[in-house]
Amino acid sequence: MPQKTLRFKIHQDGRVEETVEGFIGNSCNEATENLENSLGKVTVKNKTSDAFISKNENLQQLNNESNVTF
């Protein structure tokens, strides 16, 4: 049962940086699609490091992005 985490940084000018963690497969896109549509235009979208983890690997182990080496 993974914990799903959404992190937002809402800048003074209204620009929003969003990080979505803990989702398996493409479900993270569905999770925030609605919200992104209400907010405005997505200008940049990147997969983060744990996007490359498959279902059977341990998500916790790689949760801290800065420690990930490939």
Next chain:
Amino acid sequence: MSHFSTIKTQLKEAEPLIKALNDLGFKVNQEEKFVKGYRGRFTAVDISMDLPGETKVGFKWNNNSNSYELVADLDLWKFELPVERFISKVTQMYAYQTIISKTKEDGYQIVEQKNINDGSIELVLTKWEN
């Protein structure tokens, strides 16, 4: 998978916009849906409000941009905040209100909220799921 996105906020929905204006302490006046400008010209708006300094402004839906836009007579702008700062503040609070209400609908809980020195707001929300 996980992702990282940057979103340019647009004022797309009335409800979080009105909430944002209220939150910032501005009085929304939905009785008079117009803004009176220079030489007494009137412009119809969807959301109208009075700013301190007797500056009357409103937000009008724009079909081209698919969002609400500010209507104000800049010659009559007497509010202490410059108009650009006012728009930024409203947009930031709109983003906050939209995030709070949409994620609540999806079952997320706020675990952290911080006002940062650079004027930004940081929010962390989580949900446990099967």
